[in-house]
Amino acid sequence: MYSIRLWAARHARLLELTYQAVEPVIIKLQPLWKSVGYARAEKPVARLEQACKGLLFDCQMCGQCILSSTGMSCSMNCPKHLRNGPCGGVMQNGNCEVEPDTRCVWVEAWEGSQRMKDSDAIQIVQLPVDHRLQGTSSWLRVARQAAERRESLK
Amino acid sequence: MTSRLTIPNSSQLPPAEDAGNVGRLERVLRSGQFAVTAELAPPDSADPQEVHARAQLFAGHVDAMNATDGSGANCHMSSVAMCALLAREGHETVMQISCRDRNRIAIQGDVLGAAALGIRNLLCLTGDGVQVGDHPEAKPVFDLDSLSLLDIVAGLRDKHAFASGRTLTSAPQVFLGAAANPFAPPFAFRPHRLAKKIAAGAQFIQTQYCFDLPRFQDFMHRARDLGLLEKCFILPGVGPLASARTAEWIRRHVPGVHIPDDVLKRLKGARDQKAEGRDICIEMIQQLREIEGVSGVHIMAHRQEAFVPEIVQRAGILGARRPWTPEPRPTPYP
Numbered sequence: 001m002y003s004i005r006l007w008a009a010r011h012a013r014l015l016e017l018t019y020q021a022v023e024p025v026i027i028k029l030q031p032l033w034k035s036v037g038y039a040r041a042e043k044p045v046a047r048l049e050q051a052c053k054g055l056l057f058d059c060q061m062c063g064q065c066i067l068s069s070t071g072m073s074c075s076m077n078c079p080k081h082l083r084n085g086p087c088g089g090v091m092q093n094g095n096c097e098v099e100p101d102t103r104c105v106w107v108e109a110w111e112g113s114q115r116m117k118d119s120d121a122i123q124i125v126q127l128p129v130d131h132r133l134q135g136t137s138s139w140l141r142v143a144r145q146a147a148e149r150r151e152s153l154k
Numbered sequence: 155m156t157s158r159l160t161i162p163n164s165s166q167l168p169p170a171e172d173a174g175n176v177g178r179l180e181r182v183l184r185s186g187q188f189a190v191t192a193e194l195a196p197p198d199s200a201d202p203q204e205v206h207a208r209a210q211l212f213a214g215h216v217d218a219m220n221a222t223d224g225s226g227a228n229c230h231m232s233s234v235a236m237c238a239l240l241a242r243e244g245h246e247t248v249m250q251i252s253c254r255d256r257n258r259i260a261i262q263g264d265v266l267g268a269a270a271l272g273i274r275n276l277l278c279l280t281g282d283g284v285q286v287g288d289h290p291e292a293k294p295v296f297d298l299d300s301l302s303l304l305d306i307v308a309g310l311r312d313k314h315a316f317a318s319g320r321t322l323t324s325a326p327q328v329f330l331g332a333a334a335n336p337f338a339p340p341f342a343f344r345p346h347r348l349a350k351k352i353a354a355g356a357q358f359i360q361t362q363y364c365f366d367l368p369r370f371q372d373f374m375h376r377a378r379d380l381g382l383l384e385k386c387f388i389l390p391g392v393g394p395l396a397s398a399r400t401a402e403w404i405r406r407h408v409p410g411v412h413i414p415d416d417v418l419k420r421l422k423g424a425r426d427q428k429a430e431g432r433d434i435c436i437e438m439i440q441q442l443r444e445i446e447g448v449s450g451v452h453i454m455a456h457r458q459e460a461f462v463p464e465i466v467q468r469a470g471i472l473g474a475r476r477p478w479t480p481e482p483r484p485t486p487y488p
Contacts, residue, residue: 079283079294080253080254080280080281080283080294080296080299081296081299082280082296082299083299083301083302084299084300084301084302084347084350084354085301085343085346085347085350086338086339086340086343086347087280087300087335087410088280088333088334088335088338088362088409088410089282089283089335089338089409089410090335090338090339090340090409090410091338091339091409092338092339092412093339094339094340097282097283097286097409097410098283098285104339104340106340106343107339107340110340110342110343111340122343122346123346123349123350125301125302125305125350125353125354126301126302127302127305128258128297128298128299128302128306128317129297131297
């Protein structure tokens with residue numbers, strides 16, 4: 001919902017802390033994901049993720065979440081799907097050129113990022129979206145990648 | 155954040171005659187001369203003569219001509235075709251690429267084709283939304299954004315590879331540009347976005363229309379504090395306003411262009427508004443030239459292209475220098 005989305009960016013620090021608490025849990029559950037099988041876990045986890053992040057951020061389930069780098073404002077809600085910052089068409093009142101009654105998600109993102117501890121994450125150059133991941137769970141991907149990193153370090 | 159960009163001093167540059175793949179715009183900028191680029195409106199036509207006639211207006215007055223890619227999301231002749239026609243005559247062009255209409259497969263193919271056709275400069279843009287143009291019912295693509303586009307084209311050139319990793323047998327030797335709009339919110343983020351563009355591969359920057367000098371100065375100060383001025387060439391955008399009515403229309407309808415009240419007031423109070431618009435533009439160029447880090451100007455004289463030579467001349471920015479111009483063709487009947 002639009003108003004909750006704006007709330008989320010205004011409380012980016014709180015949500016950053018929340019995610020920092022949740023991420024290790026998802027990673028710790030690695031034995032569970034492994035025994036169930038990532039493919040089988042995918043559907044329920046993606047559904048849960050969509051319910052949480054859909055409510056908070058109007059998450060579009062791009063499957064490669066960068067909320068931590070976008071001030072907790074989902075960049076996939078930008079009509080141009082920009083993942084690296086605002087276009088040149090932002091109106092003087094900070095609204096979107098395509099949807100003039102809506103705040104620019106990148107104006108929200110910048111303000112959100114300044115409230116976060118890792119406020120420089122917004123300066124990372126984001127690679128293009130992998131459209132094959134649409135609809136999949138970012139959380140499971142994070143868990144899997146963390147497990148793979150641990151394996152490779154062994 | 156680290157930047158992959160290294161710019162040699164002008165003394166390290168090869169001399170003009172054996173500059174190889176270095177285009178004229180890049181040479182002018184690297185040699186520290188004040189560069190002039192201008193926007194060339196593409197015709198709604200399949201006749202190459204219309205392209206040549208438009209270019210003829212600028213020849214000898216600008217260092218490169220920008221061919222827009224469906225600017226304002228309106229349909230026109232494609233930028234790659236315009237640039238190819240102009241390159242055939244020897245003109246230096248900046249081919250604009252927007253992410254609105256094509257995905258990464260099409261764009262990479264176009265970049266290779268453009269380089270093969272002799273196009274040296276590319277300007278990587280996000281592009282206007284389809285809703286502002288003449289085909290609002292079209293599907294907006296935006297597979298890439300301007301940053302990932304820069305990164306991919308830099309990869310084609312420097313890593314000799316497509317985004318997929320597949321290698322090229324010959325890499326496109328292009329000078330990479332990007333746009334900046336210091337005049338739209340969030341203002342504090344704009345210099346950081348410039349830094350991101352430089353990190354992604356931008357070597358020169360052309361900005362949105364500058365009518366608000368203090369705002370631009372503030373942007374440049376922040377860019378200097380971030381150490382960006384040595385890493386790219388910045389060409390602020392300028393242009394003559396045809397009348398106060400045009401200015402008001404732009405304020406209402408063109409997203410991202412900011413025209414302050416005092417500019418509007420000055421136009422309204424003028425007896426000849428068109429001439430006043432040009433005077434404002436010329437004064438702006440002269441003031442911009444004094445700002446540290448400004449390497450040239452980009453003139454966008456929409457529907458006033460014929461005045462570009464006059465603006466350049468009266469602004470006095472070229473001095474005694476005369477940009478390249480095609481040899482006059484032998485006339486069939488002497």
